[in-house]
Amino acid sequence: MNRAPLIFLGVFAALAFSWAGLVLAPQIQIGGQGQKLVQGGDTLYPARRSGMAQQGAAVYVSLGCVYCHSQQVQPREWGYDNARGWGKRRSVAQDYLFDEPVQLGARRVGPDLSNVGLRFTNETFFLEFLYNPQMHHPGSTMPPFPFLFDRRRIGKTPSPDALKLPQQFAPEAGYEVVPKSGARKLAAYLVSLQSEAPLFEAPWPKAKRTNAPPAALDTNAPPGTATNAAPATNASAAAATNAPTK
């Protein structure tokens, strides 16, 4: 008996099924995503980046920031990104609509940058940080990127764009440090990294209703130990009980 047609059909069906599962289904689910109205229906999310910020994305890619920085807020069950202050909600496909290529990152030598534009909102901070991270975070292991800046002799008048550096980071007298266009684009891109808008598929976590005083900080400590509340009694922990300690 000739089984060739049967084998052919079997192989065809197997390939067709995997294609449908791996290509077609994701395409139907997220392939047609577009901007959505959020926040009371008056803002489109994600916002398109400005031209400067878009070019900054290319600088980000070219400098390999992705080797040390991720751009994905992990859900709470998998880590504590929320507690670290990296984002109010997990990242979803919608967040990356205008990213090409997407800079997810796999390693976290430094903090996640998905929402860095909400943590630091002005470009000056980013310019100074790129020029020398030590200025803002002494002891930082982030490498400086001085080649993004021009160190040049001050002309008739100092450049209005020159960084205002504290004494120990400033160049010698008569010189100034001016960001090149790459630095300014990169800073614009970093400010544009804001992906916290609440979405249907990723709403902000609801605050738990409790009568207990709010814990000051979300920490990794097991529940019960993490509180800044003053002890209910002035007695020391050991004295508070009469039970023999042994």
Ligand code: HEC
């Ligand atoms: C070798 C690893 C490494 C590379 C490459 C790197 N960074 Fe960092 N970055 C770090 C570390 C570590 C920190 C945390 C430093 C600190 O806070 O002291 C950091 C912090 C930052 C911060 C501050 C974030 C925050 O929340 O405090 C920004 C912004 C940043 N990096 C941007 C960049 C950009 C843009 C690039 C590419 C041009 C880049 N980094 C490349 C390691 C790196």
